[in-house]
Each structure stands twice: as structure tokens, then as C-alpha cells.
Amino acid sequence: MKNQSFNPPLWLRNPHIQTILPRYLVKFSPNYERRLIKDSLDESSVAFDFLPTDDEYDADGRFVKPLVVLFHGMEGSSQSHYARTLAKNVQAAGFHFVVAHFRSCGGVAVSGKVFYDAGDIAEVHHYLEFLNKKYQTIYAVGVSLGGNVLAKYMGEYGADAICQKAVVVSAPVDLASASIAMERLLGKNIYTPYLLNPIVKKALANQLTDDEIRALKSVKKMGDFDSVFTAPRQGYRSKNDYYRQASSLPYLKSICKPTLIITAKDDPFLGVTAEIGDVSQDVCLLDTKHGGHIGFVGYDYKVRAFDLDFVPKQALAFFGANT
Secondary structure, eight states: OBOOSOOOOGGGOOHHHHHHTHHHHOOOOOOOEEEEEEOTTSSSEEEEEEEOOSOOBOTTSOBSSOEEEEEOOTTOOTTSHHHHHHHHHHHHTTOEEEEEOOTTOTTOOOOSSOOOOTTOHHHHHHHHHHHHTTBSOEEEEEETHHHHHHHHHHHHHGGGOSSSEEEEESOOSSHHHHHHHTTSHHIIIIIHHHHHHHHHHHHHTSOOOHHHHHHHHTOOSHHHHIIIIIHHHHTOSSHHHHHHHHOSGGGGGGOOSOEEEEEETTOTTOSSOOOGGGSOTTEEEEEESOOTTTTOOEEETTTTEEEOOHHHHHHHHHTTOOO
């Protein structure tokens, strides 16, 4: 559906301002409680950062109030601007909140061979199974690449998906066209170095072959990294095979639990985006004209302050919270 409620002032409508500005606006930091668990392969530890709320247990020893779990984007963490903003809103709504970090993220190094995989739904299911032992109701939010893997999970698992509802934000549902989009001028010169350099650094810190080290030191764009490292490490034939198999777009038609997909049409990170014919009747497409990549920055002239709450408010309303 088309949504008119996100309408930033003219001076905030540039997609790159929308994308970059939030990083400098969020000053607060939630008081997370960290717990480490093993990944689905029982190789590496991954970090769960919880923000609990006052609650009681049901007869099975699970919390009664819902949990909102966030699957972050590439190089994201519980300290990302969108994670902290969502945490604040979820806490205000009286829900539990947790950021489930993917391998190598949140300051926890990998111990095994497998790193981040944008289509690893087994890892998502493993996380949700762990959380379902303590929470009777789970809602999920996936952002950027975390949104892609969440959407793919919802489609592949269908009625067996553990989370009752999902919200997908700024997701590259077609990874091949998103990779091409990132090679545009600003993507190549600003966004790619910001994302690529720390990923390469983390990869080089692990036990690698001489060939892997040489290849990693030569990469200039995300496609290079996926070609020489992600694809072979995860068992794909090539980066093209990785993009094809990991993209969520072909699975959106199989989703059968309520799912909201929020996409800004000016998002500089995205290529092909989902249309109504690509999704099931249980998927709601919320397309905005502006918003950039995980931006959606508004401005409240009454209090003379920036407003980053568009996505959290949409998500919590979708989850049925009284905000």
C-alpha cells in the first residue's frame, strides 16, 4: 500500500541525508543485558542484547508480555541508531526487546569457518527457538540484510515460523540488483568503504589461507568480497549463486503470517523491490517516497527536534501495541 504519513520537510528529502544523518542524531544508549549463546552450527558464540521489562510468567515459565527481536543489518549491532531508537520505543510500549547479533557482530569474533550469510534462515530459526523457550509471543523486525533474511525465513518456514508477526525494513530483497546499486557513485565512494573496510578487517583477523588473504586485500567493492570470501566460505558456487539463493524476493509469495515490508523508494542501497504481485495476501507493502536507507528522518517544528520514530511506530502498531 502507499503510505502518506511519512512526509519530511523539503530540506530533509535528499536520500543521502536521510541515510547518513540518523547516525549522528541518536545520543542515548539502552541499558542492555548481554547473553552469549552458540550459533546454529555450535561453532561460534553470538551475542543477544536484552532490554527486559517488568513481567510475570505463564504456566510454562515463559514471559507473558511480547518480545520484539531485532535482526540487524550488515555491520550493525545493538548500538546502531535504528536498534537504539527501536529499543526506546519498544520499552515505552511495555514489551521486551532483544538484538540478536549475527556471527562476527556485536564485538564477538567468530570461532568457526562460517561468517555472515544474508540467506541463513537456519540461523534465524535457531535464534527464535532459543527465545521461544522464555517468551510466549515473539515479534520480529529485520533491517537491511537482516530484513532480507527475516523475509526469507518467513517465506520458507511459512506456518512454522516462530515469530507471530514480522516487520521488514529497507531490505535488499534482490541481492544481485542491490549489489549493482551499491556501485553507483556515492555507493562506491562513501557507503561501500564504510561497510566493506570493517568486514575485511574482521575476516583478515581469522585463520585464512594465503590465497584468501591475497584475495581479501584486493577487494574494492562488496561484490568482490562476496565473490572471494562470502560465497566460497558459505558453500555457494559463486557470488551470483549466493545472491540468487539468499535473496528473499522469490519467497515472499509463500509468507503466511502477517508481515509488513517498509521500503523507501529513494533508498540508495536497493535495486529491485517487492511489488504487490510478488507477495502473498499476508504481506503488506508500505512504500514511502522518501526515507533513504534505514533513515525515515522527520522533523517536529513544535519542539524543534528531529523525529526518528516513524519505523518503530509503524512496527509497534503492526504488532498491536498500545502506544
